[in-house]
Amino acid sequence: MSTQPTTHSATASTEHSTPLIELAGVDFGYTSTPVVEDISLQIDAGEYAAVVGPNGSGKSTLMKLMLGLLRPDDGVARLFGDPSHQFDDGSRIGYVAQHASASKEMPITVREVVKMGRFPHVGFGRLSRDDWEIVDRALETVGMGAFASRRVTQLSGGQRQRAFIARALASEADLLVLDEPTVGVDMESVEAFYDLLDALNSNGITVLLIEHDLGAVTEHADRVICLNREIYFDGPADAFVESDALARAFGTTANLLGGSR
Numbered sequence: 724m725s726t727q728p729t730t731h732s733a734t735a736s737t738e739h740s741t742p743l744i745e746l747a748g749v750d751f752g753y754t755s756t757p758v759v760e761d762i763s764l765q766i767d768a769g770e771y772a773a774v775v776g777p778n779g780s781g782k783s784t785l786m787k788l789m790l791g792l793l794r795p796d797d798g799v800a801r802l803f804g805d806p807s808h809q810f811d812d813g814s815r816i817g818y819v820a821q822h823a824s825a826s827k828e829m830p831i832t833v834r835e836v837v838k839m840g841r842f843p844h845v846g847f848g849r850l851s852r853d854d855w856e857i858v859d860r861a862l863e864t865v866g867m868g869a870f871a872s873r874r875v876t877q878l879s880g881g882q883r884q885r886a887f888i889a890r891a892l893a894s895e896a897d898l899l900v901l902d903e904p905t906v907g908v909d910m911e912s913v914e915a916f917y918d919l920l921d922a923l924n925s926n927g928i929t930v931l932l933i934e935h936d937l938g939a940v941t942e943h944a945d946r947v948i949c950l951n952r953e954i955y956f957d958g959p960a961d962a963f964v965e966s967d968a969l970a971r972a973f974g975t976t977a978n979l980l981g982g983s984r
């Protein structure tokens with residue numbers, strides 16, 4: 724695959740000093756029981772951050788609060804400087820869901836999926852020659868040029884995730900948000916997938932992911948946010964490995980960092 728991402732305009736993320744995501748004193752519960760409490764953090768342009776925590780610790784809820792899909796009961800959530808729930812420029816955020824949830828719904832080709840990344844720019848109008856060039860460059864960047872005509876349903880888990888990253892690149896997103904992107908992806912493809920994320924981040928794209936594979940997180944992400952209803956740790960991945968936050972948040976002293984890789 725190409726390791727030279729070319730589709731993203733790196734200037735887009737460096738010219739803004741406003742945090743991409745900002746949470747201040749955020750509380751949220753689906754019922755009267757709080758699911759996340761007193762969350763304050765910001766994600767700046769160019770970061771490579773991972774949210775980790777045990778099952779049911781509020782990671783997906785936190786992500787939804789960040790993206791404006793849920794509104795805080797208390798506190799403030801901002802996305803690109805606007806209240807998150809009012810933010811409406813979908814082209815700036817590329818979302819990659821878990822492979823399992825994207826598996827059956829798309830009897831269309833890889834190139835058609837990536838084409839969708841241009842919709843925020845052209846509406847449902849026709850793509851120009853320049854738009855198609857962006858689509859094809861995105862496919863090359865993720866190493867999927869040879870699969871452009873393949874149906875998404877006929878891809879492996881890792882290939883499918885690459886196709887969805889290409890869609891984000893085609894939309895020229897500043898922020899790539901991935902929710903457990905390597906679930907169901909074989910180990911060799913996980914390595915290659917993270918190599919791609921590393922390369923995209925080096926090229927200026929902000930990467931924010933929820934990841935269950937703590938070994939991958941600490942090897943690749945620069946920043947770890949460890950959550951269990953409240954934030955147990957937020958800082959450099961190296962310091963996370965050295966800290967006791969993992970044991971406290973997960974309630975175990977087992978080696979969770981090396982087991983899955």
Ligand SMILES: Nc1ncnc2c1ncn2[C@@H]1O[C@H](COP(=O)(O)OP(=O)(O)OP(=O)(O)O)[C@@H](O)[C@H]1O
Pocket residue numbers: 753754758776777778779780781782783784785
């Ligand atoms: N729509 C909902 N309605 C009510 N409760 C919910 C809803 N979604 C999640 N919850 C509850 O909120 C808590 C946190 O769930 P969340 O999905 O955010 O955790 P998570 O850390 O992403 O979990 P996992 O790692 O298992 O995916 C859980 O107790 C869950 O049962």
